[in-house]
Amino acid sequence: MKNILRQIIAEEIKSFPLREGVQTRWGEPLIGFADACDRRFLELKTIVSPSHALPQDILPGARTVIAYFIPFENKIARSNFEGQYSSREWAVAYIETNQLIAGINERIYQACSELGYQSSIIPATHNFDQERLISDWSHRHVAYLAGLGKFGLNNMLITAKGCCGRIGSVVTNIMIEPDPVTDNEYCLYKAKGTCKKCIERCAGKALQIDHFDRKKCYGILLENDKRFPDLGLADVCGKCVVNLPCTFTNPVK
Ligand code: B12
Numbered sequence: 001m002k003n004i005l006r007q008i009i010a011e012e013i014k015s016f017p018l019r020e021g022v023q024t025r026w027g028e029p030l031i032g033f034a035d036a037c038d039r040r041f042l043e044l045k046t047i048v049s050p051s052h053a054l055p056q057d058i059l060p061g062a063r064t065v066i067a068y069f070i071p072f073e074n075k076i077a078r079s080n081f082e083g084q085y086s087s088r089e090w091a092v093a094y095i096e097t098n099q100l101i102a103g104i105n106e107r108i109y110q111a112c113s114e115l116g117y118q119s120s121i122i123p124a125t126h127n128f129d130q131e132r133l134i135s136d137w138s139h140r141h142v143a144y145l146a147g148l149g150k151f152g153l154n155n156m157l158i159t160a161k162g163c164c165g166r167i168g169s170v171v172t173n174i175m176i177e178p179d180p181v182t183d184n185e186y187c188l189y190k191a192k193g194t195c196k197k198c199i200e201r202c203a204g205k206a207l208q209i210d211h212f213d214r215k216k217c218y219g220i221l222l223e224n225d226k227r228f229p230d231l232g233l234a235d236v237c238g239k240c241v242v243n244l245p246c247t248f249t250n251p252v253k
């Protein structure tokens with residue numbers, strides 16, 4: 001089953017750019033699996049929020065949570081190096097990756113149905129409380145429990161392929177062997193107290209060593225959205241994700 005799922009995700013990433021008008025290109029994905037009955041899902045009610053869902057709230061009888069990380073190609077990251085505002089390529093990549101994730105989840109749903117199983121369809125984003133700016137299903141935390149990486153000082157999940165990409169997750173009632181959760185740090189600051197480059201790069205001083213002002217950050221995201229009225233909702237920035245040692249790799253290896 002792991003191989004079937006890997007193939008579905010890889011095929012969708014290859015075929016999506018063939019659709020008319022799609023500009024973004026992605027690298028090879030990473031995929032991880034968590035046991036939906038792992039007690040650490042309960043801890044997300046303390047770590048993220050008391051209303052954070054359990055896999056069984058999403059899908060009764062849930063057995064496995066599938067999480068995947070899709071890295072952007074280098075060119076998209078480079079387009080967002082300079083300046084205070086987000087590049088157009090970054091904004092387009094955001095919108096197209098949300099669509100790609102919806103397509104992948106749809107394909108996984110179909111494949112599960114054909115085998116007589118069920119799975120959820122959860123959007124890549126915008127499933128968050130507009131006041132608290134916290135979601136009841138955090139893909140990042142779920143991906144951490146599926147062994148895909150560890151959190152950086154920039155709040156991103158840093159994977160073996162860095163943090164410059166997006167995360168999707170799917171809950172299913174298929175039993176699949178889980179991957180181990182990592183004990184290692186993937187961020188240079190967390191491992192050795194060095195780097196802090198993401199803090200220097202923050203466009204709105206929202207990201208500090210000991211504090212993250214999510215409202216300030218969201219303000220910057222909405223400012224960028226206004227610059228791309230033709231694209232649809234593009235609440236982006238991402239200066240704290242590019243031109244860093246952890247952009248495309250785990251720098252602590
Ligand atoms: C709400 C939201 C926002 C809010 C709040 C951001 C935030 N940090 O939570 C706003 C609108 C500001 C925002 C901004 C951005 N976002 Co956003 N956002 C989300 C959303 C919808 C939910 C996130 C959430 O609920 N977080 C919950 C809170 C509690 O998380 P947190 O405070 O960051 O978590 C920390 C604590 O848990 C802490 N912690 C403390 N104790 C412990 C103990 C343990 C054991 C663990 C595990 C952790 C832990 O570590 C964590 C990291 O610091 C997700 C999509 C989704 N549904 O998952 C995307 C998502 C997190 N965003 C993403 C991105 C890329 C961005 C931006 C770069 C914008 C852009 N696309 O250009 C910025 C980055 C801002 C930043 N540096 O944090 C990606 C992240 C990809 C990655 N590699 O991790 C996601 C996953 C979307 C996706 N599908 O890929 N976002």
Ligand code: SF4
Binds near residue numbers: 195246251
């Ligand atoms: S830029 Fe440096 S300090 Fe910031 S998350 Fe990446 S490795 Fe950690």
Ligand code: SF4
Binds near residue numbers: 203206
């Ligand atoms: S997305 Fe922009 S404003 Fe938000 S923390 Fe990152 S660099 Fe700062």
